[in-house]
Amino acid sequence: MPEPLLALFAAAYAGAFASFVGVVIDRVPSGRPLHGPSRCQCGTPVRWRHNIPGLSWLWLQGQAACCDATIPRHLWALEAFTMLLAGTLAWWSIPAAVAVTVVWLTAVAAVGVAHGRKSAVPLQR
Numbered sequence: 001m002p003e004p005l006l007a008l009f010a011a012a013y014a015g016a017f018a019s020f021v022g023v024v025i026d027r028v029p030s031g032r033p034l035h036g037p038s039r040c041q042c043g044t045p046v047r048w049r050h051n052i053p054g055l056s057w058l059w060l061q062g063q064a065a066c067c068d069a070t071i072p073r074h075l076w077a078l079e080a081f082t083m084l085l086a087g088t089l090a091w092w093s094i095p096a097a098v099a100v101t102v103v104w105l106t107a108v109a110a111v112g113v114a115h116g117r118k119s120a121v122p123l124q125r
């Protein structure tokens, strides 16, 4: 039986998690700390309403609110994919073991994105 409220909660939680993973893949390769507010490429702090996982990118149409900077599409894709997957799993009451798998898949996808962007993850040969 579908669980709409649970699906909404799961999607929101997954979006927050994916947003944090996006912060990790954005900041760690450049040596920036994980704590502190999100900032635009121009240095302006991002307002809370411009930092809602999955929704703000759509609302701002991929453009920063403070300047002409582009918000990377891969960050939105990571959040949207994770939210959709978690919401779907919760909607159909898929067991928690599957939810854990979603978390791991998100982390693996983030590492893949980070490696693809900057070769930030050293690979052993």
Ligand SMILES: [Zn+2]
Binding pocket: 040, 041, 042, 043, 044, 064, 065, 066, 067, 068, 069
């Ligand atoms: Zn800006």
